[in-house]
Amino acid sequence: MASGFETEDDDDRGLISDRIRNALTDEIAAGTLAAGAALDEQQLADRFGASRTPVREALRQLAAGGLVELRARRGGVVARMTPERIMDMFETVAEIEAVCVRLATYRMTPLERSRLIELHELSRPIAESGDVDAYDNFNRQFHETIYHATHNGFLAEQAIAIRNRLNAFRRTQLRQGERLSRSRDEHEAIMQAIAEGDGEMASRRMRAHMLNAATSLSRFIEANKPA
Amino acid sequence: MASGFETEDDDDRGLISDRIRNALTDEIAAGTLAAGAALDEQQLADRFGASRTPVREALRQLAAGGLVELRARRGGVVARMTPERIMDMFETVAEIEAVCVRLATYRMTPLERSRLIELHELSRPIAESGDVDAYDNFNRQFHETIYHATHNGFLAEQAIAIRNRLNAFRRTQLRQGERLSRSRDEHEAIMQAIAEGDGEMASRRMRAHMLNAATSLSRFIEANKPA
DNA sequence: GACCTGTTTCTTGTATGCAAATTAGTCCTG
DNA sequence: CAGGACTAATTTGCATACAAGAAACAGGTC
Known part of the structure; x- marks a missing residue:
């Protein structure tokens, strides 16, 4: 409200990792990515037309936010909510x-x-x-x-x-x-x-x-x- | 308490990015890294004997935790607390x-x-x-x-x-x-x-x-x- | 037939290299 | 001398390549 610079919210312009993070957040919110679904880095990278690096960063951020659970060397899954x-x-x-x-x-x-x-x-x-x-x-x-x-x-x-x-x-x-x-x-x-x-x-x-x-x-x- | 495998807490063995994250957390907590201090990725990488990749991941995690402020393409600084x-x-x-x-x-x-x-x-x-x-x-x-x-x-x-x-x-x-x-x-x-x-x-x-x-x-x- | 074990394959974790962007430094102009 | 613009250097962001660990599978043994 106070900061009214961006034309919309965020998408398309800017950091790729942010775009991926936002997209994944939306998909998890919408249920497109079901709880418990495995998140393969390469697969996501291909889907977003990027490399694994920004995908990894996005996943870390989502994990910090609690939307994704990350186990070391075992990849991430959409947080399963009981x-x-x-x-x-x-x-x-x-x-x-x-x-x-x-x-x-x-x-x-x-x-x-x-x-x-x-x-x-x-x-x-x-x-x-x-x-x-x-x-x-x-x-x-x-x-x-x-x-x-x-x-x-x-x-x-x-x-x-x-x-x-x-x-x-x-x-x-x-x-x-x-x-x-x-x-x-x-x-x-x-x-x-x-x-x-x-x-x-x-x-x-x-x-x-x-x-x-x-x-x-x-x-x-x-x-x-x-x- | 329930999981009593590790000899100590975490350090030295395991993921490098986690080691860096823990080390930085400790240094910020101890004040070794003063608030507002710039966090150069290459410099930190050299200091920890690693590459920039795990340093970046550690910084992202710290940013998510609020310890570090990250501005796009401008690097990170230790969060300045008023x-x-x-x-x-x-x-x-x-x-x-x-x-x-x-x-x-x-x-x-x-x-x-x-x-x-x-x-x-x-x-x-x-x-x-x-x-x-x-x-x-x-x-x-x-x-x-x-x-x-x-x-x-x-x-x-x-x-x-x-x-x-x-x-x-x-x-x-x-x-x-x-x-x-x-x-x-x-x-x-x-x-x-x-x-x-x-x-x-x-x-x-x-x-x-x-x-x-x-x-x-x-x-x-x-x-x-x-x- | 079930279970253990060695191997293979796949995925994640890390390193390195390259491109874009920002910053600082210098030179020119008013 | 101050201000601005151009250039150069540093730094981040991303891509690719490589290594290490984990899961899956096959084979053999009990």
Whole structure:
């Protein structure tokens, strides 16, 4: 938002290793590369029309981000996520978000507060329209606004990193219509607590909000993964 | 603990890139490589008697861990930490630790509880002796025991990762004698809250405990960094 | 027939070489 | 003398080549 130089996001121009990293991230997120899939360096190099060197660098970066598991001299596989681990990640995100909203409540500037209120107001028509992608986009903005309002850059970075890491594994789904309006209602409750300056209350409501989303996903996984 | 094969930890045998990564991590942590120092690939390669390839991989991993900042085609420098950022990191650790101890209070098994009590008892003579290294070691065990008692593997990993990241920047210092006994007193208060099953109380006390440590470090930085 | 062992093959890890890009150094110009 | 542009040198990014380890396979033995 602040840095508006690049025409789009990143692709095509720049470092090959970055292009490969982004492409692999997207493919893992989209599910094109299934969890547990072996990542052959030469094969990937051929596919991207590059040599193994940038592929290796991309894989290392992905491994550092937790998307890929790398065993020495045995190559890499797309990180295999157990339902337990996904729940652990969701709980962690929920707790971190709860921390963020508490700090944000006590520290946000009037400008940040009005920006958040504005965002929240904008979400009403989106939730009513049922446009999941649009709501997803709004939702990310809403939460990231809160991260930054903590005035703790490191915490904000961590929150975004973990959130992205989780996003990469939720595939395309979690698109149950009724969840949208409930999500907005929960945001509403959080906004009210923020408005009252009650960080603890906002924190508890945020935690509940995130855990509701987790439960929703959990049900989806349960339903779609028989094994 | 479970895997007790290696004679020591890691060094000398195994992947060269890992050896370089570990060595650089240690040197950054020890302050041998000052913050902002340029990291020339060829120079490091020569120093470690290797080629640039493993050096590059090591640098990427360090960059992912936040110890090194890498700008495209401009090489890497040891991450420059502003006092603000260090405080942000400390606050983040404090909040995460607070989350951990709350969850741990509600979820720890009797075995984990007795292990923690045992550890805490052991710390009394260490704190009295004033052996900072020994107390440091105990302290790490104490906190990591709490992480694992959350029964959330992902959260525990995150907590350890952030804690390590912070450790790498505190140089050799923070060795003021009086801090030891105060630290143990604070642990005592946390243990009491855990014993009473009051996770919220334990959480608040843990947060205060960590912020005290941060303030202590902050004072040190203020005193030793004139610029 | 099952299991162990030696060999082969494939993959990763490392080294070296080359090209592009950035930086610094110098020369010229205002 | 200051500022800018061109050139040269250093450094990163990538490609290719080689070596070492691991997995797969075949053969033989119990």
